[in-house]
Amino acid sequence: MSESPKTRRKYFCPSIAWAFFIAIICLLPSHSLPKAHFQSEDLVVHLISYAVFACTIAYGYFKNPSLVLNTTKTFVFLALFGLMIEMLQYALPINRQFSLSDFFFNALGGTIIYAQKNLNRIFIKLNL
Numbered sequence: 001m002s003e004s005p006k007t008r009r010k011y012f013c014p015s016i017a018w019a020f021f022i023a024i025i026c027l028l029p030s031h032s033l034p035k036a037h038f039q040s041e042d043l044v045v046h047l048i049s050y051a052v053f054a055c056t057i058a059y060g061y062f063k064n065p066s067l068v069l070n071t072t073k074t075f076v077f078l079a080l081f082g083l084m085i086e087m088l089q090y091a092l093p094i095n096r097q098f099s100l101s102d103f104f105f106n107a108l109g110g111t112i113i114y115a116q117k118n119l120n121r122i123f124i125k126l127n128l
Contacts, residue, residue: 011063015056019081022049026085030095043105050078050109058119059128074113082106 036042054074061069086103089096112119 008064008066012057012060015053015060018049018053018056022053022081023085027088027092027094027096043101046082046102046105047109050082050106051112052109053081054078054110054113055119058113058116059123061116062120062123062128069113069116071113071116075107075110078110078113079103079107082110 057074057078058069061067082103083106085106086098090098
């Protein structure tokens with residue numbers, strides 16, 4: 001018996017939760033954030049957080065074999081999501097600013113979606 005479309009959507013819940021987590025953390029006022037331990041720590045955090053985001057999306061598609069992952073569309077979505085966050089940081093009165101380097105590292109982290117076939121092998125080995 002196959003799963004219903006509603007049941008299959010549950011595998012995208014980690015992606016949705018991670019998107020909310022990124023948005024909340026990135027839209028906190030700057031005085032609420034911890035101080036960096038080393039130079040460019042912020043960029044490393046952006047890279048890793050968007051790589052995790054890409055992995056959660058790949059996992060959702062992996063668990064839904066009837067859906068075909070379009071890696072380019074997913075990458076564009078991740079890049080646009082990062083751009084939207086940066087624009088909100090500029091527009092909202094939270095003492096944050098638009099950062100082209102943050103946007104670049106968000107997109108760079110999203111490039112892990114192109115390793116989707118390898119991610120599927122990892123998901124299988126980990127029995128996820």
